[in-house]
Amino acid sequence: MNNTNRNLLYLDIAVDNDDLDRLIIEPCRFTASYNSSNEFERRFFVRKIDDVMPLTLFEVRFKNYVKFGIDSSLKKPIEDTDATSSAHAFNNRSGNGTVLDKRFYEELPMGVMVVNQTRDEFYILTCRWSELKQFSDFDVFGRVFKGMGSVIHLSALKSNSKGRPATNIRIKDFGIIPPGSSLLGLKRRDALLDQFPFLPQDASSIDFNDADRVSNAAYAIKSSGNILFHQGKFEMASFRFDKAVRYLSHAMELKKSPFEHEDRLISLAVACMLDSATCKIKRKDFDAALNLCNEAFEYNPDNSKIYFRRGQAFHGLLSYEKSLADLNTAQRLAPNDKDALFLENASLFMYFAVANE
Known part of the structure; x- marks a missing residue:
């Protein structure tokens, strides 16, 4: 109203x-x-x-x-x-x-x-x-x-x-x-849980020394990105995933040494980076996706999903040999990942097709 x-x-x-x-x-x-x-x-x-x-x-x-x-x-x-x-x-x-x-x-x-x-x-x-x-x-x-x-x-x-x-x-x-008119007839979209400021430094309602408060805020921002992603709004979704990483990174930067629940924040940050990389790949911004994957490796160098996502980025950049290397690693770390196996076969096919030209 x-x-x-x-x-x-x-x-x-x-x-x-x-x-x-x-x-x-x-x-x-x-x-x-x-x-x-x-x-x-x-x-x-x-x-x-x-x-x-x-x-x-x-x-x-x-x-x-x-x-x-x-x-x-x-x-x-x-x-x-x-x-x-x-x-x-x-x-x-x-x-x-x-x-x-x-x-x-x-x-x-x-x-x-x-x-x-x-x-x-x-x-x-x-x-x-x-x-x-x-x-x-x-x-x-x-x-x-x-x-x-x-x-x-x-x-x-x-x-x-x-x-x-x-x-x-x-x-x-x-x-x-006009005054007194209902807003119900206007366009409505899925409600987003992200009501936090652009910069974590301005989020006065969050105690960044409290891992639970930080992760809850990051999950809210990430869930908003998930809604936008399923609506096909990949750039808007990527913006939310990057924002969640910003909040998590800010909390971890305040800690000068390893702290309780640090692994949970790192795991969530990596998941958001990979979600953002997926959005970049959907928009064919493969260089940006590659940079996100490389950043995620700094947190977790043995994550099969990072290798898979980077393999996708290399595939999009037509770097089939590098794509194969990452997808082979993803298969070794997660042998039951059918998506990685499918993309590996596609990269292998393209690699030999280019080599025989």
Whole structure:
């Protein structure tokens, strides 16, 4: 139920063919015209700057039709004010200038995602809050009502050398949810248990010296990845598996020597690495899968599943001799693994086929 006294704005965003969770924003103020049916088909670009804190601010413009912003960190919406008050407001394009006071900067976290417009295309720029002073054309501000996970996912996408995303991102649909309207008619997807911050350092609710608390959080994140994987959303699933590894690694880094239950955390970390490698293989990103397998070997060099997964990656890279070596090892360590035997035979066939060319 929209229990606010203002319209909510919703966005359906797709990454490649994967639909993100619907993003619902409670704006302070926005102007919109929904007569242009093709505007939401426009692409926007994502650029990621290294060493960025978790992102919580997000602004999108559909040309001059929709303008809004998001802040998930504040407990209540920022109220609209006029230029004479020292309140939290952005400058608008009508010429009625409003300013940001010092308290506004202090309340916001460092991580910010901003969207600007260039001609008829869009891009997302991620940067530190202190770097935002180079931008002068903010319009509206608000907060995430639902769907913060989608914002975090967008911020983690890879970009190419030109700062554009390596994947196709588009806004499929958007619209208004009036006050008092039910949210039940909106798209619903499987509930994800992962409600944890992007960085483990920001997860104040977790005692990283408590192996049970850490493993429970990692299992919740991993289970979210499993749901996304079974939906065929491999990039989104990989993001969750990598996040689980990040949490487990952080806990283990805090321990300077072997500790109780360390083996359990290592085993879970390896499982998440292999799950992420599987996602990479599904997306034919074999080099990334290979790197994950090599990282997993540092934790458990005698794991047959790592050899099998790396054999898959080598097979995808057409390195059939290396694939055979890993799959032979996987078969020796787990002689009843039929998948390894099948792929071994396939690699053997391809190896001789290439050798006879």
